Amino acid sequence: MEENGNLFLNIKADDLRALGFDRFAVIKTSEVTFSPEVRQMCEVNRCGRYNTTWACPPGIGTLEECMARCRVFENCAVFSRAYQLEDSFDFEGMMEGHEQFSEASEELRKMIEGKFLMLSVEGCSKCGKCTYPDAPCRFPEKLSGSLEGYGIFVNRLAGAAGMPYNSGPNTVTYFGAVFF
Ligand code: SF4
Structure with missing residues (x-):
């Protein structure tokens, strides 16, 4: 993989670093469990988000539907x-990191x-109040489902990508993926 070339689609390693992602790798979708x-x-x-938005189960669809959506694509970029x-016990710090990661993922999506x-x-916090479950998602084209909600074993995903799942004491590590 060329450091200055595209890692996936039009995204380069420097783009991911600029968004704050410190680790990334591209694997085959067939390696995702x-x-x-x-x-x-x-x-x-x-996490308290089950059954609250279209980004998590059960609103996100069945495991089979989620797998089928991913398996349309051959490759998976993990970040x-x-x-x-x-x-x-720093719950506030965990939530802050969660929000930052979600926002950085959204910026990546736009690129x-x-x-x-x-x-x-x-979860999803794009709208002040989610339409779930009374009406369809307002922005289905911008909706990022959750990795766990899609039934993905994140620790195995990290292993397949050669990335640490746990970054040491007093840290929390969040993951995202782009299937392409
Ligand atoms: S984009 Fe809005 S309507 Fe759709 S899941 Fe997120 S919060 Fe809910």
Whole structure:
């Protein structure tokens, strides 16, 4: 892979660095592991976003539908960023990192040219109040589903991409992916 060439579609490594992503790699979609267990973890709702927007289950569709959407594409660009926390109970720091990662993913979406499917962190806060579940998503073309919501084992995704899932004590690492 050429450092100054396109990593995927029209996106270069420097573009990802400028958005704050500190690790990235391109793998084959066939290396991405999908699992009903991950969807079951969503149902436990530890993140509090289950059944709240069109970006997460069940609104996002069945596991089979999610897999089929990804498998239309041959390749998967994985990107991540580690955020420093004050300590392992720094919930505010985790939420701040989550929001920053979501915003950086949105900026990346605006830069990409061509056909792709972007997945990122849980939930969607594009609208003041989500239409879910009473009316269709206002911006389906801009909706980034969550990696976990799509049933993707993020620690295995990180492993396949040669990226650390955990960046050490007092950090939180978020991941996103572009299927293309
Ligand atoms: S874009 Fe708006 S309507 Fe669609 S999932 Fe996000 S918040 Fe809900």
